[in-house]
């Protein structure tokens with residue numbers, strides 16, 4: 001039987017250049033982030049806001065390590081004029097929060113920050129709703145690509161300027177389920 005750590009278990013071995021972050025490394029870092037968030041938000045009224053769809057795997061693993069009682073909520077957004085593999089930052093809300101965040105401590109849970117445009121838009125929008133605090137926890141920071149400075153309060157991993165998928169991040173909507181982060185093969189980009 002092929003182990004789940006192996007790309008060939010998931011039918012994506014032909015798309016992978018290399019595994020950038022193995023599953024065990026991801027999980028260890030997420031546990032650390034959860035512990036840190038638990039300390040920082042002790043006694044506070046915390047709401048985790050997950051940005052769909054990419055943030056889903058990260059949210060569900062992260063919250064298992066957040067010992068502070070908290071709520072979760074979801075937002076779905078889309079960027080115009082994509083380039084499916086990068087955002088324009090012209091963002092439209094497809095699904096808004098159900099929670100009233102006024103006066104509450106809000107932590108945005110994001111899969112990846114690239115240009116920073118998407119996150120900048122979300123931060124501006126949520127600040128208008130008067131949360132007590134509004135911070136960001138991003139699993140991946142592709143810092144070399146930043147065009148707009150956005151404050152990242154918690155970062156899992158800084159990554160180089162390569163296209164990655166897995167662990168919430170999709171390749172044409174697939175492979176969000178794989179337990180590691182992989183680098184897409186250069187020749188797979190043109191397909």
Ligand code: XMP
Pocket residue numbers: 054085086087088089111112113114115116117118119142162163164165169170171
């Ligand atoms: P911005 O540029 O607004 O982009 O910070 C954030 C969004 O861009 C997508 N993105 C990626 N998606 N692999 C992906 O699967 C990547 O390497 C990557 N880089 C950026 C993603 O949708 C993210 O929310």
Ligand code: MG
Pocket residue numbers: 084169170
């Ligand atoms: Mg995508």
